[in-house]
Amino acid sequence: MDQPGPRLAETPAVSALRQAVRRWLAEYAAGRSVGVALSGGADSTALTAAAVAEAGSVTALVVDHGLQSDSAAVAAQAAATARELGCVAARVLPVRVGRAGGPEAAARRARYAALDAARAGSPVLFGHTLDDQAESVLLGLGRGSGPRSIQGMRPFDPPWGRPLLAVRRTVTRQACADLGVTPYEDPHNSAPEFTRVRLRTEALPLLEQILGGGVAPALARTATQLQEDGAVLDAAAVELLTNAGAGAGLSVAVLAAAPPAVRRRTVRAWLRGAGVTASTDRHLRAVDRLVTDWHGQGPVAVGGAGTGARLVVARRHGRLALERAVVS
Structure with missing residues (x-):
């Protein structure tokens, strides 16, 4: 069995991350090696540190989308950080991003395809947080594509794992500061031409102001409740499919x-x-x-x-x- 990873600073932020990863591993991947989709940003970097401490055997998978002039250097730095944090390996995965469906969708397809090809049978963890979950629910609501779209992201949608869906983005940033790691700030994360960025920087803060706070956790709870309801309906659908x-x-x-x-x-x-x-x-x-x-x-x-x-x-x-x- 893998040995525990290196000791980390025992701060409230780091402890919260480790507990979230520990719970996820116990439920979905006990005793298994895992990969982490590492961008170099605060969320995935903090996740990598916590995963190394809890899982022991962690491989960092760094996708280089090639969309910025310095993307290769950013990917190389992320891989170096992963090794410093104790990952057993760190692989940079260059991809070619097409145009079909728009830049966000095309980059996502290329990213997931590369990660799937490189994961070697292990689950891959993403640093999606409670804030990302809230944004996903709002996107689903705006598109009106039914309850499935506002269920948000699942903690485990094999082979993809998301241990941090109950953790706020502020916690991952604080954890990086506590660990003395400077995360990469992707300029795309503040570019207003992306819908998710405007939700993050405009829509959610406005809703928080109008409704008196607590909007992001409420949206995340809604996603969890709909996932539970959806599981019951899906089971009924499986039975009906057999009968039909x-x-x-x-x-x-x-x-x-x-x-x-x-x-x-x-x-x-x-x-x-x-x-x-x-x-x-x-x-x-x-x-x-x-x-x-x-x-x-x-x-x-x-x-x-x-x-x-x-x-x-x-x-x-x-x-x-x-x-x-x-x-x-």
């Missing part, structure tokens, strides 16, 4: 007898199982109308199927069927 007979399409009669929330989750799970990962609320409601408001309408497009084709859901002989349709 997914192998040969879904029985319309079985689906129609279920509550709408469970029915739409079942359809979503069925589509995801067939490789359709981009279904939206609009898609799901259109498919739902094939069950509850059937008047002979045609198939519902739910995703691409290669050049010149698309995937559609059609109602055939009392069942929903996923088909490949040629686009003329």
